[in-house]
Amino acid sequence: MTATALVAAAALTTACSGSSGAAKVPGAPAAAGxxxxxxxxxxxxxxxxxxxxxxxxxxxxxxxxxxxxxxxxxxxxxxxxxxxxxxxxxxxxxxxxxxxxxxxxxxxxxxxxxxxxxxxxxxxxxxxxxxxxxxxxxxxxxxxxxxxxxxxxxxxxxxGLALQVRKNDTSIRSLSGLEGRTVVTESGSTAATVLSRKVPTAKIQLFDTNTECLEALRQGRADAYILDQGILAGNASSNPDVEVLPGTYSxxxxxxxxxxxxxxxxxxxxxxxxxxxxxxxxxxxxxxxxxxxxxxxxxxxxxxx
The missing domain is CATH 3.40.190.10 (Periplasmic binding protein-like II)
Known part of the structure; x- marks a missing residue:
């Protein structure tokens, strides 16, 4: 993405999209079809x-x-x-x-x-x-x-790194809301380092893939998910129970x-x-x-x- 907050998703050899028309986060996938x-x-x-x-x-x-x-x-x-x-x-x-x-x-x-x-x-x-x-x-x-x-x-x-939360959870609106909360991200990503520096009291859980992080959030095993805004926006486009909060942190x-x-x-x-x-x-x-x-x-x- 550009240094402003744009997009949605992660990498391979030929990727696709399906969408929920309600997704307003820049970078969410296009509508189905x-x-x-x-x-x-x-x-x-x-x-x-x-x-x-x-x-x-x-x-x-x-x-x-x-x-x-x-x-x-x-x-x-x-x-x-x-x-x-x-x-x-x-x-x-x-x-x-x-x-x-x-x-x-x-x-x-x-x-x-x-x-x-x-x-x-x-x-x-x-x-x-x-x-x-x-x-x-x-x-x-x-x-x-x-x-x-x-x-x-x-x-x-x-x-840029951003936050994803469950839509029914309004207690987290920014990084400050992560104090003492459980936050997931991908192992080996830069997100864990950034989060531990900005919110030392956050409890970080690491998973190997975006799918595992997303499911932990959706199932209530985590309070938030921090990763690149584009990837999170892709999640929100096909999972209406989560949303990406405005703003990026890196x-x-x-x-x-x-x-x-x-x-x-x-x-x-x-x-x-x-x-x-x-x-x-x-x-x-x-x-x-x-x-x-x-x-x-x-x-x-x-x-x-």
Missing amino acids: SSTDADRAVEKIIAAEMPAAASLIPPGSTAAAIKKRGTLSVGGTQTSALFSLLNPTTGKVEGFDAALSQLLAKYIIGKPRTRLTNVTSATREALLKNHSVDAVFSTYTITPERARTVAFAGPYYTD SEPYGIGLPRDEPDFKKFVNAWLLKIEADGTWAKVWKETVGTQVPGDAPTPPAIG
Whole structure:
């Protein structure tokens, strides 16, 4: 998202959405039935992507190895609306991150061939380090600590941490309402660190996935859920018993996670990001995913590097 509070959801290879029309949080998925049209539009955008010139993929490069293999191995998720969510009707993963991963595959291979490995906030670094995946597209916030073990391309988007509560609970309206309360978030995310600093008395419970955190909140095992606003908004769009409170409490720049021992690939992916931003492809994908719920023109992408 942009540094203002925008959007909804998390990451993989092709994500989808269904919605409750009552959701007013920016970034909530589009109404039921409209995701098909948006997905078709994204497919057209991907089909229009031209493969990289041979001179940009020299022999011995990481991109050349991926091209020879014929598949881009992507770390991501299937549980985050607008960014990377499995559409049970089509069997595809749809959304902003999913589309970007397919665009990168098309640019390298000539076809949008990706192979998904499901990741969590706690497993991303290990999968990159042992080369189980080529890249992680998973609403992956760039931090100095992570940058010591991961090479990040980007950032390509900026979001912010927000709060989700049950609609029938009016006792929490901001961070101050979390004192002494039980709050869930994903293990390995930046949210736990931010919350412990801002509300030291909050009782933090960690789960591996967004789905587990959401269910803990809905079932009353937690009083609130803190994570990126976009992901929470995606939850609210299809679960009318929860809501996202106004305001964000951090800036979360999203990067594409890459292995640190492949500096040539980071340079290649950053150049590709600059290309799709300059030629309007980035904005078109945003409009058909995140932009289905955020009015107005596409935001200006954050400065790469």
